[in-house]
Amino acid sequence: xxxxxxxxxxxxxxxxxxxxxxxxxxxxxxxxxxxxxxxxxxxxxxxxxxxxxxxxxxxxxxxxxxxxxxxxxxxxxxxxxxxxxxxxxxxxxxxxxxxxxxxxxxxxxxxxxxxxxxxxxxxxxxxxxxxxxxxxxxxxxxxxxxxxxxxxx
Amino acid sequence: xxxxxxxxxxxxxxxxxxxxxxxxxxxxxxxxxxxxxxxxxxxxxxxxxxxxxxxxxxxxxxxxxxxxxxxxxxxxxxxxxxxxxxxxxxxxxxxxxxxxxxxxxxxxxxxxxxxxxxxxxxxxxxxxxxxxxxxxxxxxxxxxxxxxxxxxxxxxxxxxxxxxxxxxxxxxxxxxxxxxxxxxxxxxxxxxxxxxxxxxxxxxxxxxxxxxxxxxxxxxxxxxxxxxxxxxxxxxxxxxxxxxxxxxxxxxxxxxxxxxxxxxxxxxxxxxxxxxxxxxxxxxxxxxxxxxxxxxxx
Amino acid sequence: xxxxxxxxxxxxxxxxxxxxxxxxxxxxxxxxxxxxxxxxxxxxxxxxxxxxxxxxxxxxxxxxxxxxxxxxxxxxxxxxxxxxxxxxxxxxxxxxxxxxxxxxxxxxxxxxxxxxxxxxxxxxxxxxxxxxxxxxxxxxxxxxxxxxxxxxxxxxxxxxxxxxxxxxxxxxxxxxxxxxxxxxxxxxxxxxxxxxxxxxxxxxxxxxxxxxxxxxxxxxxxxxxxxxxxxxxxxxxxxxxxxxxxxxxxxxxxxxxxxxxxxxxxxxxxxxxxxxxxxxxxxxxxxxxxxxxxxxxxxxxxxxxxxxxxxxxxxxxxxxxxxxxxxxxxxxxxxxxxxxxxxxxxxxxxx
Numbered sequence: 163x164x165x166x167x168x169x170x171x172x173x174x175x176x177x178x179x180x181x182x183x184x185x186x187x188x189x190x191x192x193x194x195x196x197x198x199x200x201x202x203x204x205x206x207x208x209x210x211x212x213x214x215x216x217x218x219x220x221x222x223x224x225x226x227x228x229x230x231x232x233x234x235x236x237x238x239x240x241x242x243x244x245x246x247x248x249x250x251x252x253x254x255x256x257x258x259x260x261x262x263x264x265x266x267x268x269x270x271x272x273x274x275x276x277x278x279x280x281x282x283x284x285x286x287x288x289x290x291x292x293x294x295x296x297x298x299x300x301x302x303x304x305x306x307x308x309x310x311x312x313x314x315x
Numbered sequence: 316x317x318x319x320x321x322x323x324x325x326x327x328x329x330x331x332x333x334x335x336x337x338x339x340x341x342x343x344x345x346x347x348x349x350x351x352x353x354x355x356x357x358x359x360x361x362x363x364x365x366x367x368x369x370x371x372x373x374x375x376x377x378x379x380x381x382x383x384x385x386x387x388x389x390x391x392x393x394x395x396x397x398x399x400x401x402x403x404x405x406x407x408x409x410x411x412x413x414x415x416x417x418x419x420x421x422x423x424x425x426x427x428x429x430x431x432x433x434x435x436x437x438x439x440x441x442x443x444x445x446x447x448x449x450x451x452x453x454x455x456x457x458x459x460x461x462x463x464x465x466x467x468x469x470x471x472x473x474x475x476x477x478x479x480x481x482x483x484x485x486x487x488x489x490x491x492x493x494x495x496x497x498x499x500x501x502x503x504x505x506x507x508x509x510x511x512x513x514x515x516x517x518x519x520x521x522x523x524x525x526x527x528x529x530x531x532x533x534x535x536x537x538x539x540x541x542x543x544x545x546x547x548x549x550x551x552x553x554x555x556x557x558x559x560x561x562x563x564x565x566x567x568x569x570x571x572x573x574x575x576x577x578x579x580x581x582x583x584x585x586x587x588x589x590x591x592x593x594x595x596x597x598x599x600x601x602x603x604x605x606x607x608x609x610x611x612x613x
Numbered sequence: 614x615x616x617x618x619x620x621x622x623x624x625x626x627x628x629x630x631x632x633x634x635x636x637x638x639x640x641x642x643x644x645x646x647x648x649x650x651x652x653x654x655x656x657x658x659x660x661x662x663x664x665x666x667x668x669x670x671x672x673x674x675x676x677x678x679x680x681x682x683x684x685x686x687x688x689x690x691x692x693x694x695x696x697x698x699x700x701x702x703x704x705x706x707x708x709x710x711x712x713x714x715x716x717x718x719x720x721x722x723x724x725x726x727x728x729x730x731x732x733x734x735x736x737x738x739x740x741x742x743x744x745x746x747x748x749x750x751x752x753x754x755x756x757x758x759x760x761x762x763x764x765x766x767x768x769x770x771x772x773x774x775x776x777x778x779x780x781x782x783x784x785x786x787x788x789x790x791x792x793x794x795x796x797x798x799x800x801x802x803x804x805x806x807x808x809x810x811x812x813x814x815x816x817x818x819x820x821x822x823x824x825x826x827x828x829x830x831x832x833x834x835x836x837x838x839x840x841x842x843x844x845x846x847x848x849x850x851x852x853x854x855x856x857x858x859x860x861x862x863x864x865x866x867x868x869x870x871x872x873x874x875x876x877x878x879x880x881x882x883x884x885x886x887x888x889x890x891x892x893x894x895x896x897x898x899x900x901x902x903x904x905x906x907x908x909x910x911x912x913x914x915x916x917x918x919x920x921x922x923x924x925x926x927x928x929x930x931x932x933x934x935x936x937x938x939x940x941x942x943x944x945x946x947x948x949x950x951x952x953x954x955x956x957x958x959x960x961x962x963x964x
Contacts, residue, residue: 210549211522211530214542218532231608241603245586248609249552249600252581256484256574257545258493266612280613296493300537304879361938361946363753368852368943388943392854398906399851502643504667504676507891508856512942524893526872533872534677534885564942566666566858568645 168222168288170197175228177235185274194285206239223288346374356408391416391514406432411454415556415591416514435460451477502567503540509561616789623655626805668864679881713934715769717864723926745770754935771796777815786811828955836958837920850911857888859937
């Protein structure tokens, strides 16, 4: 049976977590590659719309990560993000989203090891959970390639 | 005779309370003196037995003003209207919940205090039987007013029933919650009555009306409905005053108050904040404090 | 030869319709509202209300449907496909429709066949059998008789059932009136019908008495012809909050929006309901909006229904169902506004 490669989007802040990911890479740490990184300047930039949109694009899991509290490159961005995620996550839970598929971390530029470990943890978690079928059911089906017009590959 | 949405049912109640008499007197004075250009209040509706918002500019019409248990509308929503804002100073009849909405508008610079004469009505609850929201009212005496009609009374306050429906939802599994909302959101027709009636939805261009990019799908399919209702509630987090107009306006009876209350509770539990009690306290999602570490962030 | 049907035989009718390949749509309770939905059991249907919350319009004018799909393959070649209209042509029995709701699609048909034939609408209508049920009660929001309709009207119906009540006032039996050939064929193809009249006389006289005409659409139109800039519009609709409730629940409103959903590799162009009451309805790409205020937008609604449409098609774009009043969050009653216009129209010149 084909191995399930989950679709995971990772919203990472440029200054800390993304740098941490870089460090994991340059240190040749191994971790599963089953996630797509979307770099943002700061977690404060992350609009909850990104998370909903990611699920609508078929995400099986979403990872959001930034600088530790007090260490934000822009001083206060992650404080706002923390408040925003707290309330938004609560709403997602209330509306029946599977919170196991949503991960939040603070990972600094020095924490390459932590990045690799968290990546491994999350990818394995989503692999075990399987595709997020419950949400995928409401995503409008992808149209099949045209047969009538004689087009298609 | 002015044509300002006059009622043609013509069955104004003969008896009034002394509060309504006093209200009419003040409204007349305000209009006659030119202190305000318009009085926004409640009048007999087009439908027999209902009330509707009325917009008086002629002091001779003040006897159309009423206030009773049928006055469920939140008139603060009209303070969003460019036509009303262009009038300059207006007077507006409010219950406690409506006055809370005005506090939020003032806090967010969506209304000017000096352009408002707030006619506060002490209210023991609207609806017969009483609306659910009224059983947990925090503002039976409006929190902001220029004139108060009625004797001040203490607020009912939150009780064990206030968040009962939220707790019911909490007790369900995530799958059950998903199904619960799928069933309700299925009926959504994207009429946006919830958004339009809400006094706090003040964006001149709502996020769902933006298409570069299109964040919220406009289609009334399950995904579009889920996304819209989720976004609407979240954009009101820390701002919603639980007036329940959204739920009342919804033509297909989606229980929006449950989501709103879930967020009201979350904001209160986390940050000790309740929207609209005054117009000074900073909104919780626009501020932060040290020492708020969250367990769910690893 | 008279035909009748007893409510006890609705299940037989539905079952035989399904056997004949029809899906059955009827008013049923959904949470606290009544909607037209697919139904299995006849005892689920709700016929004792004035009107279901939504009209059955969505079965002729879909709330949301793809009008084309596109797909780009790996070589970059794009293929475009029409949606299959087979699903749209599925035979459908729409049961329990009030005459005002039945008339809606017939009125819309005129614009749907104007400069081109809208297949999405026409095929759905063609594939549907509309069984209307005449009204024995009305409320204050009803005004069908003012716009050329009637509680026992047959416009748009393939079959009309006229209720006959028993001594308790409960309706159990119906006199069956085939209106179209399609209706007659449907009766032949299905079961549950009975020869003979219902045991009691079927009539709608009482409700007709109640539904006196409230205005004359022709006089209203005369006023509208000259009244575009009348100060009436400045204040009459101040309470309107600009939602789409009235337009979406209306059996005759038919505006739509076309949106692309998808990404660079595949997606659909879809057609959704839209509302002239929404602030962006006439927003131009330049930023200019010819109907920038709610007053202008509401004027447009009345003009469209009572002037422009009659001008073009000879019929008012309204069936008097009253939903716009019943469901309006601020009790703004279009019928009352039109009544007021009628009064203004009837005032002697110079007042």
